[in-house]
Amino acid sequence: MKDKEKLSDWIKRIPSLDAEAQELARVHMDQLTKPLGALGELETIWIRLAGITGQIQPQIGNKRVAVFCGDHGVTAEGVSAYPAEVTALMMENFSRGKAAVHVFASRCGARVTVVDVGSRSESLPDGVMDRKVRQGTANMAQGPAMSREEALESIRIGMEIAADLKEEGVQLAATGEMGIGNTTPAAAVASVLTGKPVERVTGRGTGLDEAGLRRKQEVIRRSLEVNHPDPMDPLDVLAKVGGLEIGGMAGFVLGAARHRMPVVLDGVISTVAGLVAVRIAPQSRPYLFASHLSVEPAHGVLLEELGLQPLITAGMRLGEGSGAVLAFPLFDAAETAAREMATFSELGL
Numbered sequence: 042m043k044d045k046e047k048l049s050d051w052i053k054r055i056p057s058l059d060a061e062a063q064e065l066a067r068v069h070m071d072q073l074t075k076p077l078g079a080l081g082e083l084e085t086i087w088i089r090l091a092g093i094t095g096q097i098q099p100q101i102g103n104k105r106v107a108v109f110c111g112d113h114g115v116t117a118e119g120v121s122a123y124p125a126e127v128t129a130l131m132m133e134n135f136s137r138g139k140a141a142v143h144v145f146a147s148r149c150g151a152r153v154t155v156v157d158v159g160s161r162s163e164s165l166p167d168g169v170m171d172r173k174v175r176q177g178t179a180n181m182a183q184g185p186a187m188s189r190e191e192a193l194e195s196i197r198i199g200m201e202i203a204a205d206l207k208e209e210g211v212q213l214a215a216t217g218e219m220g221i222g223n224t225t226p227a228a229a230v231a232s233v234l235t236g237k238p239v240e241r242v243t244g245r246g247t248g249l250d251e252a253g254l255r256r257k258q259e260v261i262r263r264s265l266e267v268n269h270p271d272p273m274d275p276l277d278v279l280a281k282v283g284g285l286e287i288g289g290m291a292g293f294v295l296g297a298a299r300h301r302m303p304v305v306l307d308g309v310i311s312t313v314a315g316l317v318a319v320r321i322a323p324q325s326r327p328y329l330f331a332s333h334l335s336v337e338p339a340h341g342v343l344l345e346e347l348g349l350q351p352l353i354t355a356g357m358r359l360g361e362g363s364g365a366v367l368a369f370p371l372f373d374a375a376e377t378a379a380r381e382m383a384t385f386s387e388l389g390l
């Protein structure tokens with residue numbers, strides 16, 4: 042398949058981290074006036090940023106969160122506490138700059154890019170980029186959510202957005218999403234890719250009650266039985282039981298890695314997309330950072346699978362990239378520490 046060849050060509054071009062820059066950043070961190078390792082994850086963030094950018098003093102002033110939107114046919118099964126129409130309403134809210142992600146982004150010195158990869162909406166409000174692959178996925182409890190070609194197209198769009206942001210000068214990116222029903226495909230993909238049982242990775246999403254949670258688990262089990270996604274083929278999993286915004290975010294990670302741009306993951310949907318990207322291209326893993334730990338039970342499982350440490354535990358489960366943006370100030374703190382703290386030798390030690 043032509044497109045598949047293109048994807049594998051792209052993957053080959055993902056560079057490995059710059060070991061020398063990482064080592065120099067590590068040496069510098071160890072010379073700062075603090076006990077060795079005392080800044081914990083801030084140190085590892087800083088060292089990895091040096092490896093990603095190839096700079097000993099990485100620049101991260103230009104920050105952006107890319108929010109991918111999509112709808113889900115599986116909402117017909119009653120898997121969300123909110124109606125599917127909320128996806129369109131929230132795109133309107135994004136357009137006005139009034140969603141949580143905008144409020145947090147302006148507080149944390151970041152900008153927001155909103156991309157519709159698969160909502161049901163016929164027309165979009167100003168400021169939402171139209172990259173729709175199709176108007177919502179099909180109901181995965183009855184058959185594949187989308188075709189393999191559509192899954193690939195969503196990935197390709199995400200890659201393009203990442204390349205465009207890099208071109209615009211973005212130095213630190215984050216992924217977020219909006220899509221009523223999307224914790225259902227997120228749990229399905231998480232179950233297939235991690236091998237964990239459906240009960241372990243399924244949560245209440247926007248706020249299902251006990252009966253709703255049981256129904257959601259049943260719908261996910263049925264979706265897996267109907268579709269038989271192949272755990273060794275991440276594109277097959279994405280197409281059969283995934284979502285278009287998950288594909289968009291996975292592509293974004295691949296595109297960012299290709300262009301040496303670090304990506305901060307948000308909650309469970311953003312992180313499952315990160316795992317899809319890493320299963321497609323394991324070289325993309327070191328470009329990823331965790332932000333917060335979502336309430337959704339799959340999130341911890343996924344972060345562990347990716348070997349990532351969440352920086353914030355605030356009991357959040359909002360999505361949109363809201364948690365990722367809140368982690369940006371910790372990245373800034375690492376940058377300031379490396380740039381402004383005295384070294385022991387400067388102190389005369």
Ligand SMILES: O=C(O)c1ccc[n+]([C@@H]2O[C@H](COP(=O)([O-])O)[C@@H](O)[C@H]2O)c1
Nearest residue numbers: 121220222223224246247308309335360
């Ligand atoms: O980021 C998370 O971990 C997260 C956890 C629960 C819900 N969400 C958001 O809520 C929506 C999906 O929830 P649901 O119940 O409709 O599947 C979607 O728009 C996500 O952005 C996000």
Ligand SMILES: Cc1cc2nc[nH]c2cc1C
Nearest residue numbers: 123127219247359360361
């Ligand atoms: C209101 C609302 C806002 C959201 N933002 C991300 N997911 C969401 C789900 C709902 C229901």
